[in-house]
Amino acid sequence: MTGRIRAHGRRGHETPGQDGTHADAGLPARGLRFLLAxxxxxxxxxAWSVLETGQTFLIGYGPAxxxxxxxxxxxxxVGLIWLxxxxxxxxxxAWGTARVYAAVAALVEPLRDRLVERVVSRGVRTGDAGSLSGLTQQVEIARDTFAGLVMVSRSFVFTAAGALAGLFALAPPLLLVVGPPLAAGVALFAATLRPLARRQETFLVADEALAGELGAVCPGLRDITATGAEAHIAAGTGERVEAELRAARALAHWGVLRVASLAIGGQLPIVLLLAAAPWLLARGVTTGALVGALAYVTQSLLPALRNLVHGLGTSGSRLTVVLRRLARADTGMPTGQPGPGLPAPEPTEGTPPAFSLTSATFAYGPxxxxxxxxxxxxxxxxxxxxVVGPSGAGKSTLTALVAGLLAPDQGTITVGGHTVPGPEAAAARVLIPQEAYVFDATLAENLAYLRPDAVPEEELLAAAEAVGLAPLAERLGGxxxxxxxxxxxxxxxxLVALTRAYLSYAPLALLDEATCHLDPETEERAERAFAARPGGTLVVVAHRISSARRAGRVLVMDGRSTAYGGHEELLRTSALYRDLVGSWAPGPSRRRSEPALSLRDADGVDAVAGPGLAGDGRHVVAHGPVGQMQAPGDLRDGGSLGREG
Known part of the structure; x- marks a missing residue:
């Protein structure tokens, strides 16, 4: 489908607070405040770690x-007494080490709770697919790595202090043999931390991208197969998998330098002690002191350094990257946006439109x-x-492109001035598909699902009344x-999904046949409520002519070209739109027999054979068990709310 359309008129306002460029600037200060608290x-x-210092000191000093x-x-x-x-x-x-774990838990669990709260809040209010990776992997990475970081760094500091004090107490020349390689190994390891963190961040970016790709692909496997897009989707998903594999390999390559730092700092001192034994003995170092030095290196310093390298090398870089990414993402949600019942700032000239597509091209397969x-x-x-047109004309594809669920093969798409896909663009739109999502919880929790803050009961009731949910809410019990x-x-x-979207802060609402199971009166009420949202923009994939008549502008898609204009204008200029409208005319006698906006299916079957044939806007369907045909009506399941029979 080709087309070049410019819709001129009142422009929208830009939502503040979405750049997130300085989100991680205060991370060290926030970490310090967390610890000081x-x-x-x-x-x-x-206090408990000091016991480990005494234990380490005695491991070499006692045998010596x-x-x-x-x-x-x-x-x-005497020898047995010292042993x-x-x-x-x-x-x-060992008793002190056991007490250490309880203290570490008192540090770790509050951090995890705070991160879970932020990630869940971000995911709920923005619909960000990266939140799945954030919740299932990144928060747990932060928890485990923070615990590992505390344990290994604490252990190395106190163990090294006890061992070096023991070496000095046995014979100061021993420090000349053990100290320099230990310092060199630690310095080499420290030099790898920054590049290791960069590669860790690259891996997490690739992991988020793969999680987002799978989150979009898996629910649509049936549609992918039906449209023959397997190769196209497989190629895109394969690229994400390969990108994560490359990032994982690059991360693994830095293990070589970690092994080198361990060899220099922990194993080289053993060789040097043995090689320098004659020199040490000649300078008054006793045999027991030499054995004690070997015990310090093999039983204390080498294990502590190994834990530091493997623990901090993974834990430290992961913790820094994950906390920075979670803190940056947490600021990606717009703040101060108007919701239903709240005053919205007036749009000003020079601000971005609701959305824009520039030379956008998309195909389901190469x-x-x-x-x-x-x-x-x-x-x-x-x-x-x-948005109207025959089945397969690209109506749902258009909304998926604007929502960021599909990526264009060519061209660019923006929502509120932000590039799609992206967290800022995702926060500025809400997509309501045909199959509504309702979860097992209270009605209030379902309605407030997309809000980051607590929603007053008065606002929930006002939204339910505006959209048309109030009768159902009363029947359910409040x-x-x-x-x-x-x-x-x-x-x-x-209706539940529509009210939830109505309550969201997203200014752009995309209704992809989201009212197909409602009767015309309820559908009209819901659409008018969305159109009246302060500062809101409404895009409806229409399945009834009345939806097109209510809209200020209509986009006609037929798979080859587009037409754009008002209802009366398109009746004069678009033959396809006249076909879609057909013989329908508004009036009480026609309210229940309005045909769906879907014609000329690809296989030649007319999807709107008559006013009494049930349809969902894309296919000829019978809303009931197989073999049963619905009585004449207007795409209804029965009842004013479209109850299923």
Missing amino acids: RRRVLLRLV RALDEGFLRGRAD AVTGLGVLVG ASTPVVQDLDLTLPAGSHLA LGARVDPAALSAGERQ
Whole structure:
């Protein structure tokens, strides 16, 4: 479908606070405040860790004294006493280590709770697909890596302090052999942390992109197969998988330098102690002191450094990256946006339109004919647009492109001046599909699902009254009543989803046949409510002529070209639109027999054979069990709310 359309008129306003460019600038300060708020926990952690210092000190010092003052002098009782003291120190240190875990938990769990709250809040109010990765992986990464970071860094500091103090107490020359390679190994490891963090962030970006791709593809597998788009979707998903694989390999390559730092700082001192033994013994270092130094390196410094390299190398870089990304994403949600019942700022000149497509082209597969081709469409904020056309003309594809669920093969798309896809664009739109989503919770929780803040009961009731949900809410038992999705009809579920979208802060509402299960009166009420939202823009994929008549402008799509204008104008200029309108005329006698806006299916079947044939705007369907035909009506399931029979 080709077309170049410019819709001129009142422009929209730009939502503030969406750049998020400085979201991570205060991360170190926020981390410091988090730790200072838990000073008592940190003091307990230090106190229990001191026991490990004593344990480490005795691991080398005790055997050294047992040899020099006991066994090598023929005094086995003295040697055994020193070994017993060493064993007692190990037991006391182990008891202190057990107390350390409780203190670490008191630091870790509050951090996890805070991150979960932020990620869930962002995902609910923006519909960001990266939130799935944020909740299932990134928050748990932050929790585990923060715990690992505290444990390994604390252990290395106190273990190194105890070992170095022991070496100095045994013989100061021992520090000349052990100290320099240990410092070199730690310095090499520290130099790898920054590039490791960059590659860790690249991996997380690739992981989020893959999660978003799968989140869009998996629910639409049936449609992908039906449209023959398997190769196209497989190619796009395969690129995401390969990108994550490349990022994982680049991250793994830095393990080589981590191994080198471990070898220099933890294993080289062993070799140097053995090689320098004659020199050390010649300078008064005793045999016991040399054995004690080997014990310090093999039993304390090497394990502590290994834990630091493997723990901090993974935990430190992951924690920095994840916290920075979660903090940046948390600011991506617009603040201060008007909701239903709240005053909205008036649009000003020079601000972005509701959405804009520039030379947009999309096809379901490389060999498929483009459904949308070279389309230019700019819609000012505050507009009411109806999209009509035969089945397969690209109406739902257009809304999916604007919503960011599909990516154009060519061209660019913006929503509120922000490039699609992106968190800012996602926060500025809400898409209501034909199949409404209702979850097992109270009615109030269902309606407030897209709001980051607590919604007053008065606002929920006002929204329900505006959209037409009030009778259903009263029948269910009020806003606090628990909703069983299976007990609701398709039309009732659509009303819940419409009211939820009406309450959202997103200024652009995309209704992709979201009222197909409602009767004409209820549909009209819902559409007029959305059109009257302060500062809101409404786009309706229409399945009834009345929806097109209510809209200020109509976009006609037929798979080859487009027509754009008002209802009366298109009746004069568009033969396709006249075909769609057919012989329908408004009036009480025709309200229940209005035909659906869908003609000339690809297989040659007329999808609107007559006013009594049930349809959903895309297919000829019978809303009931297989083999049963619905009585003449207007795309209804029965009842004023479209209850299923």
